[in-house]
Amino acid sequence: MSEKAIIEEIKSYLKEKNLNIEKATTTSYPSPFTEKVQESNRKKIRLIEKHFRAILEILGLDLENDSVAKSPIRISKMFVDELFSGMTPEAFPKLTFINADSITNTDSPIFTKNISVNSICEHHFLPMIGKAHIAYMPNQKIIGLSKLNRIVHYFARRPQLQERLTMQIADCLSYVLGTNDVAVYLDLQHYCVKLRGVEDISNTITSAYLGSFKKDFSFQESFERKFSR
Numbered sequence: 001m002s003e004k005a006i007i008e009e010i011k012s013y014l015k016e017k018n019l020n021i022e023k024a025t026t027t028s029y030p031s032p033f034t035e036k037v038q039e040s041n042r043k044k045i046r047l048i049e050k051h052f053r054a055i056l057e058i059l060g061l062d063l064e065n066d067s068v069a070k071s072p073i074r075i076s077k078m079f080v081d082e083l084f085s086g087m088t089p090e091a092f093p094k095l096t097f098i099n100a101d102s103i104t105n106t107d108s109p110i111f112t113k114n115i116s117v118n119s120i121c122e123h124h125f126l127p128m129i130g131k132a133h134i135a136y137m138p139n140q141k142i143i144g145l146s147k148l149n150r151i152v153h154y155f156a157r158r159p160q161l162q163e164r165l166t167m168q169i170a171d172c173l174s175y176v177l178g179t180n181d182v183a184v185y186l187d188l189q190h191y192c193v194k195l196r197g198v199e200d201i202s203n204t205i206t207s208a209y210l211g212s213f214k215k216d217f218s219f220q221e222s223f224e225r226k227f228s229r
């Protein structure tokens with residue numbers, strides 16, 4: 001299916017659910033993208049390959065050598081198809097909702113812990129790796145559980161700042177779930193810290209507490225206790 005067809009399909013799907021794809025994927029904390037983000041993947045791969053080849057040549061690598069000859073195209077495809085595949089709305093996961101009316105005990109928050117986060121820091125283009133933990137208070141609809149993972153993975157697949165990633169996940173979940181009460185906690189290791197300068201690795205913690213969770217410190221404490229080591 002073409003990219004255009006995919007985005008049309010997702011758009012009509014979200015419309016059915018009264019959701020707007022731009023709002024879900026941009027959030028109130030937009031990534032610093034230009035209109036070039038809308039160029040085709042084919043064009044992006046071709047241009048990045050060309051420029052990455054130049055970088056390797058400047059570094060003094062022999063691009064005729066078998067081992068590195070295909071590195072420019074390999075890196076270029078990895079950027080566009082994998083590491084940065086969450087920069088366009090058409091990569092947004094299809095969501096399935098379950099009507100919360102059909103489920104008892106929906107006045108308790110739903111928790112998901114240990115969602116893998118594999119992202120790239122936009123300052124150094126090195127990995128930020130760790131876990132996300134999420135809680136939300138259902139409001140009429142609940143989401144298929146694996147969809148929480150997919151939403152986290154979607155926003156992680158961009159050049160990111162940990163703080164922005166946290167807020168984008170929280171804001172998107174609040175929007176698609178139609179609830180203000182969302183908690184997102186990210187615990188990531190930054191390889192730019194590990195590989196450079198201090199050559200140490202520490203964990204960076206960021207959190208977003210929205211709605212009634214914002215001032216509910218006893219909730220925050222019990223939430224954080226569920227996954228603290």
Ligand SMILES: [Zn+2]
Nearest residue numbers: 121123124192
């Ligand atoms: Zn960094």
